[in-house]
Amino acid sequence: MLFLISFAALVSAVAARPSLNFLENHFTADNESEEVRSEAIKRLLEVFGMDDPPAIHGHKQAPQYMLDLYNTVADVDGVTKDPYILEGNTVRSFFDKLHSEQVEFRFNLSTVAMTEKILTAELHLFKLRPQGTTTFHRHHFCQVSVYQLLDTSTHEKKLLSSRLIPVHSTGWEVFTITQAVRSWVVDESSNLGLHVVVRTLGGSQMDMKMIRFASGRNHHQSKQPMLVLFTDDGRRSTSLESIDPNDTEATSTLPQAPMSGPPSRTARSLDYSEEEGTSSPCQRLPLYVDFEEIGWSGWIVSPRGYNAYHCKGSCPFPLGQNMRPSNHATVQSIINALKLIKGIDTPCCVPDKLFSINLLYFDDAENVVLKQYNDMVAGSCGCQ
Template identity: 45%
Template sequence: MTVKAIQRLQEVFAFEEIHHDIPPQKKPPRFMLDLYNQVADSDGITKAPGLLQGNVVRSFESKVNVDPEHPYFFNISSVGTNEKVLKAELRIFKWKPLAMVAKHHFCRVDVYELLDSASTPWRGNLIASRLLPLHFQGWEMFNVTLTVSKWVGESNMNHGFLVTYILPSGKYMETEVLGQKKHQSVIRRSYLVLHSDDGRGGVTKSETFHYNIKDQDAPLLKSETQSIMPPEPNRVTNGANQLKIRHVREVVEDTDPPCKRKPMYVDFEEIGWDAWIISPKGYNAYFCKGTCSFPLGQDMGATNHASVQSIVHILKLNKDVSKPCCVPNKLTSINLLYFNEEENVVLKQYNDMVAVSCGCL
């Protein structure tokens, strides 16, 4: 049963595969940590709704060193064919130039989609080109959305990218000062970053609040509290309509506390997922507990339907009608940052994961 429950939890979080062998020295790229911190608080709860494009962000690390005979290649097989790619960026770190090119101020960067796997002579489609200041050091991003969208549907077309750097003189720059080559004892790898929508929509309200909770009614006790049924017509011989009012003197005394939100912490370490989930290490999902007894107060978050159901139940107008249930009436999303089975970093946003408040429905 425990294994089955963990498997079901894996399905809820839409993990491609559960794994436990991420090397301890493996670190997530800084820009993915920054993105997570912009979107979520320390518990993973979304603090900036709408910031992400879609609900999944994947960062793919380039698999080979970059030089004229080895393109930038990214294995994107983990992206489902049913996913909609909303944005794809090629991220390359550019170092400051060496002395031999310091007299130049700009270079032209061309990004090609390679059309086959042959190293030389290579064939490619030019998909991005622009001038870059040589003396700037930092990450450069190139939009490659259309090309990557095509690769998701046809993986055999993915032969990678080739990036060239050309000085105003027409001379190609040496690759040792660019990309992921070791420079000043630091290695900067290149990344392909995909923003996508995997089709996991938010749970509808009817789905969220459909619970099969066994009714646990307390006994009804007589008291002087008066409840009045809606009037029912009563015909008399003269044809005039009169109203007949039936008085019901009943009240409910429940020993259970009223409907409230209670803590429910999900600890990823206890589940055994802490080795590859980067952040958060757990989160408080909360749950709703308590009774929804007549009369429903304003502080119980009751809907009009719940109020009517409570009245029908207390008057025993229909033996099949139970009293309303204590359930979440407002939910919010969380975000998880984790390593997938290929040791790439993924940021996923999950709707309706934390109960913000509870009510009687």
């Protein structure tokens, strides 16, 4: 009897335990799913011109200048407002690495590829209010000059930019230093930094209590010295030309699908009518890319995601103008309808206008970058 009870318990335990085949299949499926996800994210990184996602340690705050610039060129979803606002397709910001109490600055440009075309480089300095009061009324303007350091032993330097600024003013002052940055990108060892000299209109050295610039050592991050670099990485639209996304003519003939919401039987019936056995006409439908779900919210500042849209539907004969057909699509549709040649399908529903988006993100060196990517949003759909 004891033997029978033990045997029954063993059988029950085996029956309750998943089979070895089931565990192997489940493990294999999980592995394959993880491999697909890993490969998909790798390909998406390639679209954004990266090998690996940047590693960001702790909470970082983007410079206000970069946030304002992003809001100027992009809407809330990151779609470009006007493709001609930006000079080039990349804007990089760098904080001073020297943190000197003197008016000397140095920026690490190792993240800038030599293949990038340097268009404009700007030194942004925040001018503080003067401390001196006795000589305040004697000087209303001063000459601020920015030099590139060429040799630390001989103190040899080269003038990059110079102009007059009001002594009593406060706020950001911008100096163009493109020539120096171009040389630094070509030869990293030549980057010895910048030196700022302030003189009176008569040419004498200015009292630094009157003319003060915020430093990275003693002032808030929002006022730190910053280098802003406008570049072009050579990428161009490879298919369709981007246009202003606010141009309603591009999408006025297309039905606008809801932005979000769970799929339903009604939504499915828009794509396919089981009773008639025919698909709906070519149209633009939502396709939201959520950076948080992908795991990128730690290094992407804006946007949190964007609607890429996708094109779906049939291109039946005859193709009306609302289908935005090309001449080739019209001819293909006719050949298909007349059955003149076997194996000729109807035209496909594809994007006929594409918009660019902008990403504001931290790079590997925790600098903030604004980059524009072409052909990321289906602006409208047509039969091709």
